[in-house]
Amino acid sequence: MEDKDIIALFLQRRGDAVSETDKKYGVYCRSIAENICHDSRDAEECVNDAYLAVWNSIPPQNPVSLKLFLARIVRNLSFNRYNEARAEKRGGGETALVLDELAECIESGESVESEIDRRQLGELIRSFVRTLPRKERQIFVRRYFFTDPVKSIAQRYGMTENNVLVTLHRSRKKLKELLKKEGFYNG
Numbered sequence: 001m002e003d004k005d006i007i008a009l010f011l012q013r014r015g016d017a018v019s020e021t022d023k024k025y026g027v028y029c030r031s032i033a034e035n036i037c038h039d040s041r042d043a044e045e046c047v048n049d050a051y052l053a054v055w056n057s058i059p060p061q062n063p064v065s066l067k068l069f070l071a072r073i074v075r076n077l078s079f080n081r082y083n084e085a086r087a088e089k090r091g092g093g094e095t096a097l098v099l100d101e102l103a104e105c106i107e108s109g110e111s112v113e114s115e116i117d118r119r120q121l122g123e124l125i126r127s128f129v130r131t132l133p134r135k136e137r138q139i140f141v142r143r144y145f146f147t148d149p150v151k152s153i154a155q156r157y158g159m160t161e162n163n164v165l166v167t168l169h170r171s172r173k174k175l176k177e178l179l180k181k182e183g184f185y186n187g
Helices: 003-011 016-037 040-057 066-088 094-103 115-131 134-144 150-157 161-181
Strands: none
Touching: 003 016, 003 066, 016 040, 016 066, 040 066, 115 134, 115 161, 134 150, 134 161, 150 161
16 A cells, blocks of 8 residues: 555544554564664554554644654654663663764753754754765664664675774764854864
8 A cells, every 4th residue: 555545544534544554664663663672562562652643643744755754753752762761771782872873963961952953953964964975874874763783784785894884983073063063063
């Protein structure tokens, strides 16, 4: 079933909208959640919570890309779940590594103070990612959006892990310079 057809089911408030969504994107959503949560039960809960969030969001929203809409929701819910679990027991893992890698680009302490600043920062980062060469952009997104392990990125793109790490480091360095230039980072 096409995205527009599934979205139409949500807009019509039909119960099969969720089952059709799961049929088409369930594996994709669980993969995102498991990469972040590292626990299949938590991942499953995040995906189910995401389906409820989509049900509650459409209408009024009418996303252009259901896949990206779902990915954003699953990712946000998964990070929330990860942070809750991490607060209970301090642990390591891929998600902590990804967050630590990006932390060098964003000042610590108080995060962006207002919703307008957060939106501007988000758009600046999206614009930055669009300027990256295709392969570098794909590696950046695999790591920092989908939280893929470096090893899996290296295998996916036929690179060494070191080459992936160097590519990511250079991308973060470029992002940091852009954030400095635009006043989002003073370090």
